[in-house]
Amino acid sequence: MPISPTGLPLPAGVTGRVNFYAAEYQPKTLTPIRAVFLGRPDDVQPLASLFKPLVVQRALRDVDAGRLRLNTQFTTTAANRSIEAYPAGANSLQVLARRAIFLSDNTASDLLHLAYGPERLAREVRQDSPCTSVLLTTKAWWAAQAGLIPAVMTPETAAGARLYGAQPFDQRLQTAQSLIAASQKRTGPEVERQLDLYFHGPAYAPDMEVNLQNTSTARAYTDLMARTLPGQSLRPATRAVLRDIMSAGCCRPAAPKLKTTYWAAKAGSGWGILTLTGYVETADGRAFAYTYLNDGSVTTDAEEMERQIRPVVAWIEQNLSGLKVLR
Structure with missing residues (x-):
């Protein structure tokens, strides 16, 4: 599977340890096809609410x-x-x-x-x-x-x-x-x-x-969310409930540039911690997942950390768009 470092710089104000992993998955088998990463995506980090x-x-x-x-x-x-x-x-x-x-x-x-x-x-x-x-x-x-x-x-x-x-x-x-x-x-x-x-x-x-805390790595959690958030292990009724709930989770772009049919997302924050994960299905039938793990930030207040969500989510979407171009 091709995997390459992202060429996109992190948003201004992000400090501490950041590891990120995003991949495109085969929609039916949910096996990874290609991926981008930042940092050390196999390092264990706290998940917070992810x-x-x-x-x-x-x-x-x-x-x-x-x-x-x-x-x-x-x-x-x-x-x-x-x-x-x-x-x-x-x-x-x-x-x-x-x-x-x-x-x-x-x-x-x-x-x-x-x-x-x-x-x-x-x-x-x-x-x-x-x-x-x-x-x-x-x-x-x-x-x-x-x-x-x-x-x-x-x-x-x-x-x-x-x-x-x-x-x-x-x-x-x-x-x-x-x-x-x-x-x-x-x-x-x-x-x-x-x-x-x-x-x-x-x-x-x-x-x-x-x-x-509960922990994972950026790569492992992305793969796990790619298998979890589509709801394939659930029956139709509960699958619809999961997808409805996850499509209301934080955080995704307010006006996505990606043409999506489903964007499941969850964020977590804490003392010097910001975490984001999600699973995306695009209008042309492709599937993507990502995990962003940031701990050790000099920004220690959780509410201040949450102000980074919007620019980081935009950065994540840029990475997903880059993956989408790679077909």
């Missing part, structure tokens, strides 16, 4: 299997509520799936993640994409990173995170289960308050994100 489409797609597979229904209700409690805005009361699977993508709602994602089974999802993702690690709910990694689970992470959180990150998969999976259980004894507002203190205090360690 893992949420996997949670939604697997929940919809359980709908197909009869284990869940689109109208199955889930109730937000103090134990399962994560940080930031959350869906109060009881909400259906379909409502939570849309919130997890459109609003990047952490609680909505966690409710579906817990219902599917974190260990089950972790093992399936590892089988589908060995370079991708999805072990923790959002509340679990944030509570661990904020230093709120010393019994599991050790009192020195950064050192505990390095030990966790270095564990073999099965041992790490056991630790992840302990972190998830312990995080449910903390409230969402408590986790959020402690995170603010952690990120602005002396305990912050830049390597904690890659040790604690």
